[in-house]
Amino acid sequence: MPHTLSQVCETLRRNGISPELVGDPNREIRGVATLEDACDGEIAFLSNPKYEKALQTTRAAAVVVKLDADAPDGMNLIRVSDPYAAITVMIVELYGYRRHRRVPPGPGAFIHPSARVGPNATIHPGATIDEDVVIGADATIYPGCYVGPRTHIGDRVLLFPNVVIYDDTRIGDRVTIHAGSVIGEDGLGYAPVGGKWIKIPQIGTVEIGDDVEIGSNCSIDRATLGRTRIGSGTKFSNLIAIGHGTQIGAHCLFVAQVGLAGSVSVGDHVTMAGQAGIVGHIRIGDNATVGAKAGVTNNVPDGQTVLGQPAIPIRDMRRQVALIGRLPEMNETIRKLEKRIAELESQLGASPRQ
Amino acid sequence: MPHTLSQVCETLRRNGISPELVGDPNREIRGVATLEDACDGEIAFLSNPKYEKALQTTRAAAVVVKLDADAPDGMNLIRVSDPYAAITVMIVELYGYRRHRRVPPGPGAFIHPSARVGPNATIHPGATIDEDVVIGADATIYPGCYVGPRTHIGDRVLLFPNVVIYDDTRIGDRVTIHAGSVIGEDGLGYAPVGGKWIKIPQIGTVEIGDDVEIGSNCSIDRATLGRTRIGSGTKFSNLIAIGHGTQIGAHCLFVAQVGLAGSVSVGDHVTMAGQAGIVGHIRIGDNATVGAKAGVTNNVPDGQTVLGQPAIPIRDMRRQVALIGRLPEMNETIRKLEKRIAELESQLGASPRQ
């Protein structure tokens, strides 16, 4: 398990990273920690310049830094172009991913006789697999999960405890869904009739691509008609709400508490920061970024970053915020100008106009 | 199961809608889909003008449109005054509502001997019914639900998986609660004593009227004293937080991630758009509308629509947003005026005033 710094560098090279080692190549590394927490034997990293000061006081055995970073003399360093990528490789190497306890099929899980469970899948006691469900190979389904009728779940899918998946959902391979998330519940689909809301049966479904990760306590509505879609490789944090019929592209990143209304179309590689909200029936282009708490009410072109409520391009929003901050001054200036004009008017004998 | 267009029109008439059929009355309809997804044999609809273009390319067998809508020649049309209401009727007719698997009473459900379960109710394995609970006739309680002591649940109530209902809650008839929602947890009730928070026992309850539908992963606090109330016919989307002692009227519609603090009073037929927030101890009048992301800090009169943070009447907010957008221009104008005044002052030999 322990690696020397030169072995660590070898691992980085195998992963396409070119490290430059400064210091003792035989120093042993037993773990990875933050600059602040690292004890002797642990390697830390510095990526965000906010934490530069911690470099002076860290007890880390070595630190991964940028190629041109300043560092105290005598410190063991691994210099790389992207310390964050390098530390990711080291965490994977030294720790690997979470391992899941296998359980043999047993009486505690409720598996409908019509369901088909793939080879080597683990269904924990306390999980429910309903009619005509298909579960892929090597899937892990924790206690308290419910998988509704006719849902298909791909290979190596991981459902943490208490995930609920409604009927007719399709989930790709290698998808992870964290505890308490709900996929495929009915959206807010009602028609107003005589002052009451008549429920519209939500006959659409949800389709989740491969390699998606969904955080905990998220809610993804099924479509009224057709499909709500989450593209392959997209990652969600927690407490995210996705409305019915919304289509999200591949490799997006959504931070906690983001909310999208229904029938939104989101491109690929879109980032949405925390608590952003998107109204229904608009398009967010590829590679767009939506800032924290933004309220987006219009289409966002490819590549654009928007911020504010209503959201506008970030440069305009920054200018707007700066000007709003200067409102007291502007107001004061206007009052002074009024006085100076009144003065001029009285000098000229002009009658002030309202 | 297949219906001809003339049979579809007959169904609409039975539901109080007057259709005008253009095209082939014998055309067979097998399903309902969006304009974009519809294949031959499916009927689609056009209600939101945003989707007018899709009318040119749809492969739908027929389209439900407004009475005066333009449409390509040769297309089968059903013209109605409200296409959304008409398509609702068709979805109900062609698909009906979700059907729930019945399970006989069995050993997997934990039902306290003191609980009373109504005729034909289904309690799935993995659900827990605690002491002195009363469950109505034809109720369906999915796995992982927990119903706390002394709670009353009406007839035909539907609890999707992992719904948690705390003690002493009252839930009316035909209520649906989606997966992961929690009803009756303690609110944030603490008294500050010596720099610590002392918990106030939350001895109140929650009362939910008939025909309410609650989305997934919502949290509705019990009252400290008295009752938190959700009026009959009100519909919630997902991830909504309701504070202790708040009273919500009938036939309201709340979009995802709305949050109401405690002791709010909400009238009937109120709409709250996504991520809106309401401070405690205020009144939102009947038929009021709260815009997306609005932060409401004052009473809202009946029928008013508010928007913004702090929320103000929507017309004022639109004007405000427009003026904020014009701040760069206003700022520029002020600078020009300053120069022109300085010019005038120098012409008049006046000394500029600060």
Place this chain on the structure above:
Amino acid sequence: MPHTLSQVCETLRRNGISPELVGDPNREIRGVATLEDACDGEIAFLSNPKYEKALQTTRAAAVVVKLDADAPDGMNLIRVSDPYAAITVMIVELYGYRRHRRVPPGPGAFIHPSARVGPNATIHPGATIDEDVVIGADATIYPGCYVGPRTHIGDRVLLFPNVVIYDDTRIGDRVTIHAGSVIGEDGLGYAPVGGKWIKIPQIGTVEIGDDVEIGSNCSIDRATLGRTRIGSGTKFSNLIAIGHGTQIGAHCLFVAQVGLAGSVSVGDHVTMAGQAGIVGHIRIGDNATVGAKAGVTNNVPDGQTVLGQPAIPIRDMRRQVALIGRLPEMNETIRKLEKRIAELESQLGASPRQ
């Protein structure tokens, strides 16, 4: 169970409160209710001046009011300096805290043989206790809870139904977690490699101090490295998201739907109002207050109250809101000034400048 008003005053005195009784000392009190709901035999209180009018119409047997409050003649009153604290004492005295049904160890709970469960702990059927877990004495774990490998749970901890605690979490004594909350899920930790997101194993943990109460449907990320920490005595409402590695102090109060990004540092006695959001890597000082819906993007000094998006000190924000409200007027003034200047310029024969 019934107390006379003089016995109630005695109880208050035992709790360090000095009451002044006006009226009948032998009047019997059977319960506590709001001014609006109280029936004969119940005691109510008036703390928030918004409810003064209800004093005229209440049917309460007695009312707890401030020392100098006005009240109708002939009403039984208990005058105290802090009615809210007094009513807390009375609720505790008359009702106590929720009592939890004990269940003997039985076959319905899934307890891994390597787990150690403390004396007198109740693990309900339908709960899962995984490998090497330690559960303290007198803990109560409701159905549907999942406690992951190697997690330690203190004495007298209370987990309401469907709480999920991931591996290696540490939870102090007397902690309460409400239904559906998730502790220790992976945060949004990915490194971008070749247009895809590579998952960084989240090898850190979560540590929750003593006497913490967490509302329902909250999500608290484990740290990437090190620990996410919630300090002793801190109280959360519902649907709160805490990012990986964030550190929260003692005796804080967070209202519903608050969201903190990762690596935030929050001091002691901090209040965050509903739907507030905090960006990553900043510090919120001791005794700071973050207003409802605030979007905090910079450090907040000790004791400061901030509001708005981006958040600024509350006094500045109030001034800003007032000035924004006056924008129509400012705009109008600018236009008038323009005209007056043009007039002056024409009088002087000056050519207007752009």
